[in-house]
Amino acid sequence: MQIALALYPSFTMLDIIGPFQVLADVPGYDVVFVAAQAGPVVDHTGRAGLVATKSFADLPAPDVVVVPGGLNDTELQADLIEWLRSVHPTTTWTTSVCTGAIYLAAAGILDGVDATTHWARKRALEQLGGHYVIDRVVERGKVITAAGVSRGIDMALVLLARMNGPELAQMIQLAIEYDPQPPFDAGSPAKAPAALVDLVQQMIGEGPTLPVTSTTGGAR
DSSP states (O other): OEEEEEOOTTBOHHHHHHHHHHHTTSTTOEEEEEESSSEEEEBTTSSOEEEESEEGGGOSSOSEEEEOOBSSOSEEEHHHHHHHHHHGGGOSEEEEETTHHHHHHHTTTTTTOEEOOOGGGHHHHHHTTOEEOOSSEEEETTEEEEOSGGGHHHHHHHHHHHHHOHHHHHHHHHHTTOOOOOSSSOSSTTTSOHHHHHHHHHHHOSOOEEEEEETTTEEO
């Protein structure tokens, strides 16, 4: 079972590390970081990164794809969109975390499909053809989308349960001691003070604009 964890410039670290932690130690899973080109990819903070051991061209038919979001997503990366269009028809599961759903939508995977993403990207998702749903994790056929950042752990546990059954998923949840008890009840716009919602929306911005850009060749 080959699981491709997609990277691109300015991805958000926790979006992809959460699923990696859930899936990486499962026997029989080949979990691979992949990007337009093999090598280091820097996250949205500019202070951390991960190494892609394979390029998109190296993985023409992964069984599972996980696409993280990114904070500095004013432009989408064409290389990733093109790869998603190419591999999605033969994947067993195509998944996203946070604004990674915007990439699925841009690739045409979410046309008319219920999906979730970070709450601040609802409009961008729907402009690209998806139907925004306020849920932590949304399953529609072989497509699984998760809302913002930390919910990638939830998505990966759901994915693991679908692939190997709920018992293994529960074992992994226990092993990583995933038992959320946040110190503040402000993890969604429905719960947080309105002033904070407005402030965070301003910080995050309105989302991507087209045309998308290529990591190997400029605008398209």
